[in-house]
Amino acid sequence: MEDPEEEELLNLSLSVSAGRSERKKKGKMMMMSTRDHHLHHHHHNSFSSYEQGLEGKIFRLLQTRDLMLRQDQNLMRNRRGVLEDGNGLPLIHLLLSTATCVDDTNINSALDNLTQLYQTVSLTGDSVQRVVAYFADGLAARLLTRKSPFYDVLMDEPTSEEEFLAFTDLYRVSPYYQFAHFTANQAILEAFENEEDKNNRALHVIDFDVSYGFQWPSLIQSLSEKATSGNRISLRITGFGKNLKELQETESRLISFSKGFTNLVFEFQGLLRGSRVINLRKKKNETVGVNLVSYLNTLSSFMKISDTLGFVHSLNPSIVVLVEQEGSRSPRTFLSRFTDSLHYFAAMFDSLDDCLPMDSTERLRIEKKLLGKEIKTMLNYYDVDGSDCPKYERMETWKARMESHGFSGTKVSSKALIQAKLLLKMRTHYSPLQFEDDGGGGGGGGGGFRVSERDDGRAISLGWQNRFLLTVSAWQTVL
Secondary structure, eight states, rough: OOOOHHHHHHHHHHHHTTTSOOOOOHHHHHHHHHHHHHHHOOOGGGGOHHHHHHHHHHHHHHHHHHHHHHHHHHHHHHHHGTTTSSSOOHHHHHHHHHHHHHHHHHHHHHHHHHHHHHHHHHHOOHHHHHHHHHHHHHHHHHOOOOSTTTTTHHHHHHHHHHHHHHHHHHHHHHHHHHHHHHHHHHHHEEEEEETTTTTEEEEEEESSSOTTTTTTTHHHHHHHHHHHHTTTTTEEEEEEESSHHHHHHHHHHHHHHTOOOEEEEEEEEEEEOOOOOSSSOTTTEEEEEEEEEEOOSSSHHHHHHHHHHHHHHOOOSSSSEEEEESSSSOSSSSSHHHHHHHHHHHHHHHHHHHHHTTOOOOHHHIIIIHHHHHHHHHHHHOOOOSSSOOOOHHHHHHHHHHHHHHHEOOOOOOHHHHHHHHHHHHHOSSSEEEEESSOOTTOOSSSSEEEEGGGTTEEEEEEEEEEEEEEEEEEEEEE
């Protein structure tokens, strides 16, 4: 997928699928009811030949998948001729056809297609084979539904330890997260510097998804370089986390790191996601920064996104940093969301070939425990109202949403842009690098990572080839 012409073919293939008019769903609810009955009620004496046929296809599908997992290396060698053109278009076409069948509840065709996919994909093959393998798992799980005893096998949830290790691997080898964190920290640092005459050298960062705390050591270090033993700087981080264990480990990690900087007063307050917070301010006139790094797109509905932005606005922060994965459209149907996600993850998997060798255990772990999990969760996710909530949206969509909630975009500093370019130079291994002044449409062509200044300098994006992956923007409240 490194050839621009091949990428264009892939884009065309996906665009054609996304542009299909939505099929009429007449009788779909009846078919779904029938599907639940067929797949989950094993009254053998009353099985019709149709039901028995479905049972057979399901087990044949699972057997083919198991064979792929057990004999991955050997299967990859045997099927190289299938992908000798290097772009995997037959696989992409078959996957898109399968997604259409699943969306239309065409169970027989979907099972046939999935079985055929498992005969061709590989977790250790090229980037197309690898990404399609995880999308196939997600579609199979969606088809069988949560009621199936095989659903959990297909979803294959990693343990928290496995997920942490995979996250650490990705953080170390790819510029993906470091680009987001360093660029966000630079914006927060500059907001602090702009208020040094009135903030009593106190900075309070409210992080809505503190995760493992990997973002904050570089900010601690940058603040320490500005402080002296006689004029110390205070940094307080209020971090929201998924569970108590994660918050405790993050607190321990950050406090341990901060002890090496005696000219910095560091505090950490961990809160569980969804906690009711009355007043987060602790110090008079402190600079308040809100960190929204890959958080809003994890919320299950637009109402929750709106409520969160309303709460952020009520805090009247000096700076709000928004980092979101980039979509090419604002998908409203399953098929358009599927197509957009396939674009995104195809680029992510392809970029890992630039960061790690093909036989890397780290790459397999990143894809299986982190990216693969995200793919499968995305395909099997519904909000409380039963409708899909888009996961990846265009920068322009987020911009309109922020402005409608009382925020105004600020320019990305030249220092932040230079820093991002330097990071990519250090982190890019095999492919040529590109730097662009603007990233209209789908971005520029070519191979390798690239950084683009967008929206008249109010946003900065990390891209791979002709696809934006991640966009950082900074915002101020409008009172």
